[in-house]
Amino acid sequence: MSDHILRPLKPEELRAAATLFRATLHVGPFTDEEWERTEPVIQPDRVFGVLEGETLIGTARSTDTELTVPGGARIPLAAVTGVGVRADRTRRGLLTELMRAQFEDFRERGVVAALLLATETGIYERFGYGSSTLTRSFTVDARNARFRPEVPAGGELELLDADEAAERLPGVYASLPPRPGAIGRAAYWWRQWRNDARRSDRSVLTVLHRGSGSGEADGYAVYKVDRSSGLGTLTVLDLRAANAGAYAGLWRYLLGVDLVGEIALHYRPADEPLPLLFTDPRVCVAAPMSADETWLRLIDVEAALTAHRRGPATLRLEVADPVLEHNSGCYEIDQDGVRRVDGPAQLRLGAATLATLYQGTWLPSVLAGAGRIEVLDEAGLEAADRLFAARHAPWCGTFF
Numbered sequence: 001m002s003d004h005i006l007r008p009l010k011p012e013e014l015r016a017a018a019t020l021f022r023a024t025l026h027v028g029p030f031t032d033e034e035w036e037r038t039e040p041v042i043q044p045d046r047v048f049g050v051l052e053g054e055t056l057i058g059t060a061r062s063t064d065t066e067l068t069v070p071g072g073a074r075i076p077l078a079a080v081t082g083v084g085v086r087a088d089r090t091r092r093g094l095l096t097e098l099m100r101a102q103f104e105d106f107r108e109r110g111v112v113a114a115l116l117l118a119t120e121t122g123i124y125e126r127f128g129y130g131s132s133t134l135t136r137s138f139t140v141d142a143r144n145a146r147f148r149p150e151v152p153a154g155g156e157l158e159l160l161d162a163d164e165a166a167e168r169l170p171g172v173y174a175s176l177p178p179r180p181g182a183i184g185r186a187a188y189w190w191r192q193w194r195n196d197a198r199r200s201d202r203s204v205l206t207v208l209h210r211g212s213g214s215g216e217a218d219g220y221a222v223y224k225v226d227r228s229s230g231l232g233t234l235t236v237l238d239l240r241a242a243n244a245g246a247y248a249g250l251w252r253y254l255l256g257v258d259l260v261g262e263i264a265l266h267y268r269p270a271d272e273p274l275p276l277l278f279t280d281p282r283v284c285v286a287a288p289m290s291a292d293e294t295w296l297r298l299i300d301v302e303a304a305l306t307a308h309r310r311g312p313a314t315l316r317l318e319v320a321d322p323v324l325e326h327n328s329g330c331y332e333i334d335q336d337g338v339r340r341v342d343g344p345a346q347l348r349l350g351a352a353t354l355a356t357l358y359q360g361t362w363l364p365s366v367l368a369g370a371g372r373i374e375v376l377d378e379a380g381l382e383a384a385d386r387l388f389a390a391r392h393a394p395w396c397g398t399f400f
């Protein structure tokens with residue numbers, strides 16, 4: 001390709017990078033007012049650019065955060081976004097260079113994994129990202145939903161506007177019990193949240209739940225209601241609950257909101273327990289599962305496997321990772337830890353497939369059934385199922 005350089009961008013170049021990214025998504029440039037709001041949501045030292053002379057032709061950025069992995073440990077994570085190459089410079093290897101530069105930077109800084117939401121599913125697997133979590137959408141018939149008698153009553157509720165919510169939700173979110181697939185929401189993310197909530201043409205409301213015993217905030221729902229006439233649709237934008245009381249209390253509130261005929265919720269976990277609250281589970285209609293939510297890249301396979309909950313099983317797993325060669329090799333995994341060994345391997349797989357099974361969305365035996373894992377010893381597949389089976393469907397639920 002023609003002369004170009006790839007380097008971290010300076011603070012004064014961030015607007016050009018964010019503008020280029022928008023253009024690759026067919027969105028026009030920022031007004032000054034929009035940029036004033038957008039600049040604080042970008043972590044300035046995590047933006048790469050490709051320049052031809054003075055002109056930016058490609059970019060990718062990330063935010064430092066954490067990923068909760070099965071077992072509850074949190075690993076250092078780069079949340080990757082803002083990836084774009086100018087339309088007249090695509091398919092010349094610029095994304096490939098940007099991905100490699102990011103990986104090198106992540107590795108140097110001890111980042112264990114990278115995560116992204118893909119615009120198209122065909123882009124990232126070649127770089128070792130694997131589809132890692134799934135989501136589902138639901139619709140609830142608000143007029144006919146009746147709670148089962150054993151569903152908890154819930155605690156106290158408090159309605160917050162966008163500014164109050166932006167102050168209080170970060171603490172509540174951070175205090176929630178660990179859920180595999182969840183990411184930390186950095187200050188940058190909450191600034192974007194406040195921008196979006198304020199800009200929304202419908203008023204975005206937040207209801208906070210407090211446990212009846214402790215009085216501590218233990219859950220919240222963020223929602224908006226669209227109603228032109230008659231009964232409207234309440235859309236749940238975010239809902240998190242630390243326990244069954246908070247979950248039920250929030251749903252009792254949402255189903256009690258006046259002038260609402262239907263409740264819609266999107267990008268929810270595959271094991272959302274909502275239908276289980278109702279005497280007639282058919283009042284809650286689930287849409288088909290999404291093909292993907294997040295894509296995961298294990299930058300340091302040994303550290304990632306070590307952080308993962310390990311059950312009473314022993315497995316020797318051979319990983320092939322041509323993009324990040326330091327990960328290639330055979331790992332012995334058991335309750336005591338993870339070691340590099342010479343073999344013989346029981347299972348063989350690529351880095352993207354390892355990322356796909358890592359959080360537990362798919363069992364190794366299911367991936368093997370699809371030809372994604374080479375089985376050299378059947379006992380290894382049983383051990384892998386025991387090691388990687390998930391208690392909860394992993395779920396991110398955070399748009400970034």
Ligand SMILES: CC(=O)SCCNC(=O)CCNC(=O)[C@H](O)C(C)(C)COP(=O)(O)OP(=O)(O)OC[C@H]1O[C@@H](n2cnc3c(N)ncnc32)[C@H](O)[C@@H]1OP(=O)(O)O
Pocket residue numbers: 024025080081082083084085086089090091092093094095096097116117118119120122123126
């Ligand atoms: C996390 C996020 O930010 S998601 C947002 C991603 N950005 C967008 O969707 C914006 C619009 N698209 C773009 O800006 C660009 O087309 C990009 C960033 C997707 C790809 O950039 P390019 O510089 O063209 O990619 P590059 O030339 O390095 O391609 C590498 C390989 O990926 C393939 N590839 C690139 N884009 C796509 C795609 N959209 N679908 C399938 N394959 C693709 C190329 O064909 C190439 O394959 P090869 O190695 O077999 O030859």
